[in-house]
Amino acid sequence: MAGQVEGNGESNFILDHIVDHHELHLGSLHIPLPHIHLFGIDMSITGHLVMMWVATLFIIVTLAISTRRRGLIPSGFSNAIEALVVFIRDDVAVPNLGEKEGAKYMPFFLTTFMFILACNLLGLIPFGQTATGNINVTAALAAISFVVMIGSGIKHNGFFGFFKGLIPPGLPILLLPLMIPLEFLGLLTKPFALCIRLFANMLAGHVIILSLIGLIFIMGVVAVPVSIFFALAMYLLEIFVGFLQAYVFTLLTAVFIGLSVHQEH
């Protein structure tokens, strides 16, 4: 079924560049990676997993270098990192969670933002693959956000208080059987939307670029200037979309955590 997906074999290369493989793809060099099966679950090391490790390493090294204390006022790259951290604190955490709570959740927001940003941008450099273009990765990120949402709501309002607070006050008792499933569904659709939004944005950008380059193979030399120009424009848009989607994911997680913690409708 997957073999005859794109019809002819010419456009199979798009699928080849998007899906995860049990090999590390560096151009035409395919490095095989170990298959690991633990308790019946396939935990093999794949290309996207290696990309996530590279992203993590990149973040750790970059932030470790730039936050070394050289005095009270940072300069150069440290300045940019501090501007980013202050931006996330003042525009994402504090408006949604308040001063004290916002500061407590800062590590989570910063990790989410930097990780998604690094994964998105790593897909744009040569020999890189977009780990966030894999729905399993974004589903895991959304699941983490979901757990933090519910966990923070329960920690703040108590176990039953959280679920009781989902129902708007002053509701006629007859509407209760309708509202309870609706509120549960509302709880579930938010992380689902987070997952699909990030996945589809990252995937769409790469499919468009690959399709434009593929036009050259289909139409011959005459398509080269148009293809290259549009592919370049899409690359620039992809950089912007990478930043934007990381920010939107973090912002929406902060908004939902704020809604869970302060449940006054």
Next chain:
Amino acid sequence: MEAMAAEAYGYLSAGIGAGLAALGAGVGIGQIGKGAVEGIARQPEATGDIRSTMIIAAALIEGVALFAVVICVLLVLK
């Protein structure tokens, strides 16, 4: 014959679906842009706030359009 027709209908509906999604996204984000430009024209001091709000709203609407695109891709792959 039936299988071929089903596949053809799948491709056709994927194309129409993607077109409609693009149409919806275009109309929605165009209206956001219109509101943002009018707001900036009325009150240039609020340009920064309006710009950030516009970008966030555009990202959310684009998310919805891309839900539809994901469904279309599923149609093509089946």
